[in-house]
Amino acid sequence: MTSQPLxxxxxxxxxxxxxxxxxxxPLLIEHHADRVVATLNRPEQRNAINKATIDALHDLCAELxxxxxxxxxxxxxxxxxxGADIAELRDRRAxxxxxxxxxxAFQRIHALPMPVIAxxxxxxxxxxxxxxxAADIRIASPTLKIGNPEPGLGIIAAAGATMxxxxxxxxxxxxxxxxxxxxxxxxxxxxxxLITSITDDPLAEAHAIADRIAQLEPxxxxxxKTVLHTPKQDQPELIGELQAELFDSDAKMRRMTAFxxxxxx
Numbered sequence: 001m002t003s004q005p006l007x008x009x010x011x012x013x014x015x016x017x018x019x020x021x022x023x024x025x026p027l028l029i030e031h032h033a034d035r036v037v038a039t040l041n042r043p044e045q046r047n048a049i050n051k052a053t054i055d056a057l058h059d060l061c062a063e064l065x066x067x068x069x070x071x072x073x074x075x076x077x078x079x080x081x082x083g084a085d086i087a088e089l090r091d092r093r094a095x096x097x098x099x100x101x102x103x104x105a106f107q108r109i110h111a112l113p114m115p116v117i118a119x120x121x122x123x124x125x126x127x128x129x130x131x132x133x134a135a136d137i138r139i140a141s142p143t144l145k146i147g148n149p150e151p152g153l154g155i156i157a158a159a160g161a162t163m164x165x166x167x168x169x170x171x172x173x174x175x176x177x178x179x180x181x182x183x184x185x186x187x188x189x190x191x192x193x194l195i196t197s198i199t200d201d202p203l204a205e206a207h208a209i210a211d212r213i214a215q216l217e218p219x220x221x222x223x224x225k226t227v228l229h230t231p232k233q234d235q236p237e238l239i240g241e242l243q244a245e246l247f248d249s250d251a252k253m254r255r256m257t258a259f260x261x262x263x264x265x
Contacts, residue, residue, distance in 0.1 A: 027056035046082030081128025102159035147183035
């Protein structure tokens, strides 16, 4: 997939083809002027994340690293992602485990410059849950079932859950979930702080959030995300550097001047 200019008005939809000439594309990508929507597109397999999906996510990240946009990730059909592709996982051995195939892609998504929003419904299990954890904001439909059953399959949750889940829900709750393989309902996930809202149309809510982000200064949003992803002990110095850059920006002067002019009317 190559980077192309985004249309200012109409979305541009592209799909990364499956290998070996198969028609089904594992990821549908819809470009808007200020956001990108990526839809996991293996509905007959509950959007199980296979290597082709991972390759497509890497290609998308390469674009968004060069041309930052808010990213919305969702799934085709009733489910977000029922997990990683078990048939592929069964055939992988130690050398492939050490490559961190899914982990590498999800880390890249987590580190994207602009916010990542996960619109969840149905199953978000195993690798699907870990992809959701890589997002900055998670919203869900009432049908959500989210968790990490990997130990029941003889493996650990190795694509980010052990790193991100404690940060999201706290160490004690993360330990309970990961050590028991427990699956949360939407209401339980909301109570745990794993998602921020429950709605009948999570994709529409994701777009509403992206609309709010689009009203802000993009560079300020990027810098805010950078600080959020920085260890606390390193934040004070970084905040000073990033704020200094913004204080001298034309955007800050323009936006603050407009605010003061509105206030005096």
